[in-house]
Amino acid sequence: MEHDFLHEAESLNDLVQFNNNFYVETFKEILKNKKFQASPYKQWLESKQIINLVPLQSDNLKPIEIVIHLNNQNITDLLKNLKPKNLKASTKLEKLFEYEFQILNLVSPNEIWVCLSKNDNLYSKINQELSQSKLVALSESQVHSGLPCVLKISNYYKRAKILDSYKIKSELNIRLFLVDYGEIMFSSLEDIFKLPDTLYHIEPLAIRISLDFYLPDKQTEDTNKNKLESLIQDIDILIFRVLDSRKDYYIVKILNLNGETDFFHEIQNENLEEKQIIYDQIKIELNQPLNVLLINHETPKHLGIVSASKYKKRFEFISKFHDWHKENKKSLNFLSGDLLGKPCAISSLQIGKWCRGLVIQSGLNGKKSRVYLIDFCRTLIFTNDKLYQIVKEDFLSEPSYVHRCFLEEENEQLERFSKFIDNLKSSGMNPDADLNSDDNLEIQVLEKNLASLHLQSDIKNYKYKIKILDIILNYKKKKQKYNLK
Structure with missing residues (x-):
């Protein structure tokens, strides 16, 4: 019988599972599962000398033999504590809700570790508990990835989680993440202690956020980081709005930065133009008259245009x-x-x-x-x-010559443009296909904004707000002019 180790492991703390019908042979089958081989449970069982893993042959594709050492103990007792404890799961932040926060660790605009202002009192509670507890040192056999623990830094103690460990000249080096401060630290074993049981029920206080529209770019990361630091240095309580969530962080907009934030977003936009838009686009100038052709017409809110000079x-x-x-x-x-x-x-x-x-x-x-x-x-x-x-x-x-745009919201212009489209259709023309290089829209680009390529997609590029100045249609070699001024 094939067993899913991870599924079985979820039930290992349930005493109902440990009865006289839980046989050693069944346990062997669970441990043969491939997922078990890559899990911290294997290291735990080996460190407790409960199992030895012995290859039957040198061929790694063959199954392994699992030797179980019960040492006259009941297998139920040995398995009760197999499942490692985890910290309480972090509370999910609600989309579009606003939260007050302080910055703990500013790595870059793409990685900012913060704490919510409402959790300030929990830091005092954690510090008090750590200072009053008699901490127990961890042994090398207890160290494994994902283990919550306590790290001593100078004369302070902080909650941490072990990320990984490795040996240098027989000395164990351990990489840890400070769950309440958003920092990665390295330590030897002597400064790491078991986390008191009373502190497991407090969720990690550090939350990772990323600024909206920002993508990492090593060339500008330091500049953008310094700029952001200068914007927040005189603000005691910051406020962000959650725009979206990812697996391990939130995309947010900081609401109460000062007026220089426009310059900071301009840096981000320039960065996005090169990094987020996977294909290159021909640039068009703002506030300049431009002759274009209509490429796609869905609604006045969604038009596709190409510059007349790039049509060919x-x-x-x-x-x-x-x-x-x-x-x-x-x-x-x-x-x-x-x-x-x-x-x-x-x-x-x-x-x-x-x-x-x-x-x-x-x-x-x-x-x-x-x-x-x-x-x-x-x-x-x-x-x-x-x-x-x-x-x-x-x-x-090859750059894209096509740009997404939408009409300025002026009733008169929208009405006349719609009438123009209707006239084309009534004449038997397809506005998206039958116009040629002599059929021009004269437009003025008023502004550009990053917008999703679809409502259900996070991928964005520029969308332009335009005003149509003139429409000249050479239909059946008869020039018609639709003046929308």
């Missing part, structure tokens, strides 16, 4: 990309691994061409992904077996 380059690249992939389809490899954020090549029935795409959401119904077509400003869902790797470097490096 875009057309040539799309044709080149399509022709090459059509001819070389048999040699293409499927996209694999973690698909999120990866560029890909797709044969789209909706577009009728091979297109460049960017996976912005994966794991839909198990085998589907949401893909943004970067040269067409459209988002579609494909099965994963339709996604191929882009193998030619020049296809990856």
Whole structure:
């Protein structure tokens, strides 16, 4: 019978499991589980001299023999304490809620360890308990990854968790994380003690946050860190709003930084332009008249445009990309691994061409992904077996000439633009396909903001707020002018 060790381990503290029907042979089968071999339970059992693990052959693929040393003890008694204690789980922060906090350890804008102001009293409680307790030293056999403990630093004691350990010239070196301060420390065994039972029920007080829109960049990390430090140095109580959560940290917006925060966000935006947007984009200037063509029209809130001066380059690249992939389809490899954020090549029935795409959401119904077509400003869902790797470097490096934008919210402009689209459709034209390089929108770009490529995706690029100045349509060689000023 195949046993899932991790499932069994969850029940090892349940005394109902330990009765006369829990046989040694069953225990052997649990320990043969591969997950057990990589777990701290194996180290614990060996350190207690409960088991020896003896290979039957030198071939690592063969099963191992497990020799159990009961030493005339009841197996139930030996297993009762097998499952290591853990600290109380951290309280989850609610999305969009606001919290007062102090910074404990500022590593970078992407990694900030903080404590909530409401937990200030718990630090006093922990310090008092540690100062009054008679701490018991840990032995080398008790050291394993994930073990809560106490670390002595100078004359102070702090709660910690062991990350890993290794020996240098027979001396054990241990790497620990201070769970209430958000710092990593190194120590020898002599300064590490068993955590008193009374302190397991207090959750770790250090919480990791990351600033919204920030991605790590080694070249600018020190500059951004110093800038953030200068912004917070005179603020006693900071406030953040939780925007989203990840496995082990929260993405937040700090609400009460001073006016210089705009400059700091500008640094972040410049960083994102190079790092977060996986494909390059042709830049467009703010507050300057610009002639563009309409590429995709869903609503006045979602338009795709290309600069009239880049229209021919875009057309040539799309044709080149399509022709090459059509001819070389048999040699293409499927996209694999973690698909999120990866560029890909797709044969789209909706577009009728091979297109460049960017996976912005994966794991839909198990085998589907949401893909943004970067040269067409459209988002579609494909099965994963339709996604191929882009193998030619020049296809990856070619910038996108298309920009997402939305109209300024002026009723008169929205109404006239909608009428213009209706006129095109009533004339038998497709606004997204039948316009040519002579059919221009004259626009003014008012502002740009980072926005998700889809409501259910965290991947972002720029979206531009525009005002349409003029629309000139050369339809059936008859020039029509729609003045929206």
